[in-house]
Amino acid sequence: MEPRLVQRGGRKFVQERTIFSKDSKFLLCCSGTVVNVLSTSSGECVQTLTSHQEAVTGIQLNHSNQLQVFTCSVEGTVKQWDFPDGILLKTYKLPTPVLGLLTSSAHPDVVFAVVKPKSKERENLELVRFKLSKTTGRTTKIDPSIIMNNISFNSKTFAFGARGKIIATIQDHVLRIYFVKTQKFVRLKEKRIRFTCIACHPTELCIAAGDTLGRIHYYRNFTEVENVAKSVNHWHSLRVEDLCFTSEGSYLFSVGHECTMVQWQYNTNHKDFLPRLLNPISHVSSSPDNQIQALSLFNNVILLVSNNRVVRTIQGLNHGHLQQQQQPPCHAGLTFDPRTKALVVNGKVGHLQFYQVEEDRSLYNLDIVGQNYISPESLDKPLIHTDVDHMAFNIDGHWLATIESRDDGQNSSELRLKFWCYDDQKDSFILNTNVENPHLVKITSLCFQPSLSNKEATPTAVTASVDGKFKIWNLVDDSDIYRSNQCWNCGSVGFYRDLPCGEVCFTSDGSLLAVAFSHVITLWDPATNVLRTTLSHDSKHPIRKLQFGHGECSHLLVSTTATIMCVWNLLTCSMSWNVCMDVSILLCDPLSQYWVAIDSTKTLYVFEANSPKPVATYQKFFKGQIISGIFIPRLHPLSEAERENEDVFPWLQRSQLYMMTKKQELYTVVSKQEAEREEKRNAQRVQGIQENLPATPFSLLIEQNKERTLDGKERVESAKLHGNPSSDAIRNLLSAPAHVLPPVRTLCSSFIRAHLPKMHQDSDETDMEISDNDSEEDEKKDESESDEDMPKKKKNEEADSNDFQTLSIDDKELKRLSKLTLTDTQWVGDLLKEELKS
């Protein structure tokens, strides 16, 4: 049984420019090998176009049919899709990888593509064109004709303009314009300008090109090379990342690293801004009706902007990490929030991101540092931002502790410890205590004490630092006459031989604190802060990771160094066993006795607490570099039957293992069967969304309910339970179209009769009740003998009580209906009286 790595989140969908459908209802974006169709009104993914084997590199609309798109891929295919239904219509095979597409409404039957040249010597790309075939065949081989070569690859570097008359492309200092009709070229070389992106006016002969200094150059009248009219707009301070005209060309949007979208009015100098979008923007596209702009942010978020306001945010796992940042991505590691059951990682700069793993949905970003993101003066000299280094939740998720730091090497470093309290009313974390400079230098570890069995114990947290001290923080009362408040205070400080303090860890019951001081493990009593004992061995390598076992082996302590992994028995205070290996990541499952170690060769070992022999070893299991991992308790705990089912690994029965790679992609380890099951489930979910556009959480809920009620057996059961004899009559009444129904007067008597309980039936049921009661008494005697039948019996009893309720309701209805005789039309009353008499 081989485990599989399944990607759960962090698929990048901002690599390429997004594109709107003709009716502006859908937004299409490339995400790895698939294309996602998103609804612009709800932001939900309503369709996924899956057929490409390799990365999708471009999407373009089919201008002859507004429900169709073309996509291209590195594998050398261009595919034609019906995107609302997700149907692949045609595949065009090209001889070389396709890196971009261009279509224009002026040339509905021609597709322009950027491809790699056939001869492998040349690195630069070629622009080719091919005609769409009218044949019905699914796959067509194409030999396209070359128009242009030596172009650089980027979706931002070429554009159609002036009603399809020209194709403009840029490469470093050169701007080239290709006239489609005459097949002529114009080449403009600007020695002092290095172009980054280009956009063409949709109707006029005008080209806008951004450069590395943040200027936007307009070129007009370029048919005559000598008299090209140039003008410049300059607002951006860093390179212009992308440009986009509205569909009529009255506005130009430009974006860049300033986190601002600038809206330029065409031919005037007027400009509008949408500032502080929190992350640098890589792409912008405008919808055909000009109502919505889609901004692709570098942190893997798409913002839909309408009327200069962000109306929707489309995001999965945010890539919190910008390339300019010094720290490695996700340096605060992965943490599990026990309250929302969300994974918590670094989000935007200075934020924590709460990410729902099951639904691949980012819940919210919690601002920790409260500072504005400021774009740097130049991209080569990035600013150093304050960011979250460590975080920890207490056992019920009520408290969150974070450590943020900023160290630029020149000025004195900032270090802050913050305690956040969850506020039920505001539904978010509120800052409770802010400790400036809790330690002198870098903090290495932060953790909360798991609450002891008596719940009155005050919450306690521990921080450890390279300055050789660890501090125990307690929640203390800070009330005065104006308010009642609690705050965190440093209770005590511990140190050992002036050694730098490393990892800290509590036992699962919180009664013992293990602190690693360089190569020595010390054990402390957290209540009194008294050193209990020390554990050490020959190795002088500092201890990297320290973890207590859980459950049955909570007396065991694992420590890893660069050369060895040791397991200590705390009952005897001696080493239980050790293995010589270089463990880079050690993860303990909080719900079982298993732990997982990943070594530098990307091999996954699963250990059980009491033996040095791994339960399972998977050689070279990971492809990318794993930077962090976590065990998360299963959201839907497995039933007994599923547990016995052999397709779930024993070490994954209670928890799931999630791993974060350096590219900020989130993977989970599952068995093959489980992966397949999940795929099915996901497909169903997507199906559910598709049927009900636009999907909202409410509509999803309704959808589920509908499915349940329509399920044949269940419906019969529910009818039994709720004693609803009229359901058939109602259905008949509602299902038939209004114009074929007989007059209401004729229908009414049968309809009402259906609502009334029949008298003889009533007496039957009461008889049943009595006999049931008898049998219950009998059963009570038998209860001690047959415990296994209990659940069934209980169900019976519940059903009986339900019958009672429905009867009483019916009585009430009777009364209400009889009241109708006084007020309502006479004929209904007559009918009722007849019924009551009978």
Add this chain to the structure above:
Amino acid sequence: MAEFKKTTTARFPRGGKTLTKEQEYWKNFQFPVTVKDYAGITHINFSPLEPYQFVTSSSTRVQIYNTLTNKVDKTISRFKDIVYGGILRDDGRLLVAGGVEGLVRLFDVSGRAILRTFKGHEKPIQITKFLADNTHIMSCSDDQTVRCWDIPSETEVVKFEDHSDYVRSGCINPASKDVIVTGSYDHTVKLFDLRTKANILSVDHGQPVESVLMFPGGGVFLSAGGNYVKVWDALAGGRLLATLGEHHKTITCLCFSGKYDRLFTGSLDRHVKVHDVTTYKTVAGITCSSPILSVGISADDKTLAVGMADGLLSIKHRKQEEKKEKTETTRTGPGSSYQYYVKGRMYQPKQNDLLVDHRRKEKMAKYDVHLRKFEHSKALDASLQTNVRTITPNVTIAVLQELIRRDVINMALSGRDERWLRIMVTFIRKNISNTSFNATLVDVANVLLDIYSPVVAESPAVTNALKLLKNTLKQELEFQDNLHEVSGMLDSILAASQSRPSATLTSHNEPLIKPLTVNGIS
């Protein structure tokens, strides 16, 4: 689009005690009205009836003050020598007073006529009281006797001679007309029963008793002498219930608040302390200008009168609860009419109207406005304005930190004139010893020196300011050295006292302040 985040200014915990509700209540008096008398005011007695007049005894006269006007309503000055213990009957119509003459005199308050004179004491009479039945008077005298007098017949009813020293304090039992409590300089407090004419209880206070007081229930009484107040249970045979020792000089007077839930003690250490009678803890204190001889408070807790040894009488009235006065708006112009403000507010949108919600602009501080616009020098100027840098230096520090974060501190600091530099250096000097600011200010000072060191010699003012800064740093470093010495000494003492292995706890007495590391300044 996210809002501009304001600069977060760090708030640091303030040292010192927090003000409790009780303290606030007892501090909530108006500025006292003081009246200067010839000699120390030995007794203050409030009438239990409205308008809570009070009687003061000082030198040779007894004065009745009106609490509403703070003026003397009546003065009785028919004494030939110093008068003690002037007290009103609870109906406010009769007044009795003793004095150095050894006579107990009874006055009619309205006519100031002497109604009765009780002769018999041979030495000054310190205390006179009406008994609970209002027809008898008790008096305590320096001749070591306590006597009771019948008012109608002007005769002595009983004489107790159990004390062996001056009897300087006494009180009646409010619950019984037949029991009196007296305290004497022979350190004892004695209870006498008029029916049996005998001493029924005697407790030893341990110090000369200056004042005694009995709770209205008659079960518990207090005695003040020396620096202590002691609480005794009379029903349990004189069991000591509590000892209050908050004063550091002799306590001279005791009194209850109107509801008998607080005890006031006045002392020669110039403090009046308020104690909670359920816990006998001090809940508040009032400081006066000179040693206190007498204290009294009206039954509604609204007037507190303190008599002092140098003849000052301080009358404190509780502050009136501020009534919000309606400020007459005298606006003219477009904002004057009601319609101006409701214009458009009442409009109900129709079904197909496009609603555009109005966003109110958030008010931002000046430096934030400049920071938002990337005007860094102006932001620094705004945060260095006099009121900002003196009242809230943490704001200035926060802006400096923000500039460091944005890597523009060099630009913001450079290109300044002499006056500005002097202000900046002075600001650094004043705040660099603050541990919360020190790291940032050291950085800023280093940058400042890097920029201006070539030209600083041209300006004597800035050079002077820098010299002062250097002195401050020198002192600070010396101070740090001393602190380290002290902490080293303490460590060794603690280690010796604990006599445990070295690697154990230090409960937060690690060296609090690290030595300053200043590179550029020396």
